[in-house]
Amino acid sequence: xxxxxxxxxxxxxxxxxxxxGRCTYCDVPVDIDTFEADHIVPFWEMPTCSTKYLxxxxxxxxxxxxx
Numbered sequence: 163x164x165x166x167x168x169x170x171x172x173x174x175x176x177x178x179x180x181x182x183g184r185c186t187y188c189d190v191p192v193d194i195d196t197f198e199a200d201h202i203v204p205f206w207e208m209p210t211c212s213t214k215y216l217x218x219x220x221x222x223x224x225x226x227x228x229x
Contacts, residue, residue, distance in 0.1 A: 180218075
């Protein structure tokens, strides 16, 4: 089950620019307003919702990855 992550603008920008505006999995450019933040640590195991546990993903890769 994918969970949509709503990030504050500052965190969203930090995550986006830290990935050079590209999907972590397929390396395609993503839009800052529509990229998906993907958990690299399962949601239920995260101690906090910090950008250090998130990566930028395009919608197609995030859906394909699933859980």
